[in-house]
Amino acid sequence: MPHSFSFYNTLSRKIDDFVPREEGKVSMYTCGPTVYHFAHIGNIRTYIMQDALIKALEYCGYDVKRVMNITDVGHLSSDADTGEDKMLAGAKREHKTVMEIADFYTKAFFKDFDAVGNKRPDVIEPATNCIPEFIHMVETLLEKGYAYVAGGNVYFDTSKLEDYYVFSSAIEKEELQVGVRDDVEEDTAKKNKTDFVLWFTKSKFEDQALKWDSPWGVGYPGWHIECSCISMKHLGEYIDIHCGGVDNIFPHHTNEIAQSESYLGHEWCKYWFHSNHLNDRAGKMSKSKGAVLTVSVLQEKGYDPLVYRFFCLQSHYRKPLEFSFDVLDNTVTAYNNLVKKVEGLIASDDALKAADKNLESFLNTVRSSADVDKAVLKEFEDKFADAISNDLNTSMAVTLLYDVFKADTNASTKLAIIDSFDKVLSLDLIGHALADDSADIDPELEAYIKDAIERRAAAKKAKDFATADAIRDELLTKGVEIKDTREGVKWTLV
């Protein structure tokens, strides 16, 4: 039987004990990226915390199936269905076709998604793959009287619902109603301000690139309908957990529930998991404020993407997190110290020191080692499961990681615990420790490398770049490659 699990459910507005429909099995849906631009590190924070949730559930004994969409059509510049299609705007900006834009930014998204140690969802479905499903759902909503055609578009009629603002308290509902009245650009075809588009045929933008035939004319789907359809296509009529960022709560997830439950005639998803924003000093991170700070940009600056993951895991997913390079630099130091501690564990034990340093075979050595104290391992695993199953307390999980080094047990046991925790944390500390060649290098060569790096730094300081380059080339002839990173000069044997 799986470990009990609880987390904050936006729908009930409290921490709920999680009970999936089928014991031990979890069906999960995640809103994917709109691939018109790079995903900034704030977007990636959301996916890191969702990855931690999935891995935490798996650690606790659940079998998770997760589906994610890729929005490559229909998401307008305002989430409330006004403005230009984001994909079209991206294509115009970069003088490319919409499909080229979708392809480029989908690849860029997954490069960063993977780099921070995330596991890919079981199903990833672009919206443009599912046009017949969208049309079918819109037809059904029309038949059931939840939708209407006006001015060429098909709208969802929110007045048919008893409670449209499902996520909100009474006070918030008032505020949202005022907000919707004031903010939304006038669309005179709508019966109610909160109605939203299920299918567009009347676009203000003549050059809308992606269009399909439908019973209501040539057009394209609204954004919200995607997630409902793609989720039902792969997970059926019920899902256990729906994930997203807090920005998705209104209107996107509110609209997803409205149309899904009207279509199905029953409750669709019981648990809603939302993670909070990443802010920089100027406020909420966004794509409209000039250059987009991505995980790839961090990498170009010399940061390991897993350091960014470590930074995110140290904070609770429901709190806004403030990003700065100063804090990230401190995280680099903390991460490197952990790697050094793992190196120390390996160096302290003759059998581990002699083991094959290929990560997989090294982990097999640790996992099968007779030295591992099973009782201590279990004790730490239980504490870890308690932390992550308690509203995904990843910072407590990180604290437990520090406790491992202080524990009164042998190196093999400590490494076995770190390996176990890494099923959720995915920090690859052991992999980094094994890859760090400085751990078991010939001392003479090491002294030479240190000296060469110092001589090169002195030459650079004196602006004698010819000498600095010559030292770098000299190192290379001896099989040592050096790299300048934010954490200083790093070297590897090539």
Ligand SMILES: [Zn+2]
């Ligand atoms: Zn969605």
